[in-house]
């Protein structure tokens with residue numbers, strides 16, 4: 001995940017390089033102009049929010065297990081090992097699992113990298129679906145570590161990588177028997193950050209997995225895919241949701257693209273007293289939600305970017321907590337478990 005420039009950045013949150021920003025802006029900036037968040041606001045169903053019984057300790061156990069695999073960049077054996085572990089887990093809790101392979105490029109070696117998104121589908125027969133995604137690859141190196149020598153150390157990505165995946169694994173326990181009216185796809189995106197170097201010296205493209213996922217979805221919509229047609233009603237990206245000191249702010253691109261969803265999710269958070277969801281606008285973030293919005297899936301980024309260990313060798317389990325994961329999991333499942341909104345009157 002990366003951020004556009006901001007004068008309000010804290011010194012520990014180094015900004016992405018200008019060159020990369022231009023590339024991302026060219027690729028995605030146009031999206032902002034084309035889809036200015038015109039989705040209709042759904043009538044707010046005044047129902048009691050019903051979160052699933054999310055187990056924060058268990059979710060934190062998954063986070064530690066993922067970190068124990070070691071660094072998990074796209075194209076590595078560790079990345080595959082993690083994906084297989086999650087695939088088995090999803091199957092165990094009732095999902096139909098499929099892999100979505102695609103090809104990326106290592107920007108330093110300039111060699112092709114086999115990448116794979118993993119899709120766990122609950123209620124696969126339902127054609128109105130929701131996608132909850134997280135990237136599972138980790139950045140090759142901790143390029144923003146304040147100690148220069150540390151930038152060649154292994155990057156474990158406890159919060160930036162493992163937290164989202166761990167929470168999806170926990171949510172998987174609660175879908176089979178849930179009252180959700182939606183088909184639910186839990187998706188692991190590969191190739192989110194096969195990017196080298198920090199600050200202004202970054203090499204590589206972000207969001208390769210979510211871009212491939214979005215392209216495939218566009219084909220489904222056009223009827224040029226082998227898959228039967230279905231529609232994503234909404235999407236959520238979970239990234240950096242494990243910070244011990246959690247604060248989830250409303251991310252500006254999410255507000256632009258899916259204002260009604262931000263409103264619904266924060267209303268659910270309030271109703272279940274999930275106080276870490278602050279009623280406050282956060283920093284603009286470039287993340288996997290942008291390619292999904294580009295494919296007309298209204299998607300929000302649930303993220304706490306205020307994490308001093310971002311892209312450092314200290315992004316370790318000790319800076320994450322099960323309580324933080326649980327709070328986000330409760331909000332996500334309480335939203336999923338809401339009845340469908342009534343159709344707008346004609």
Ligand SMILES: [Zn+2]
Nearest residue numbers: 001139160193
């Ligand atoms: Zn990152």
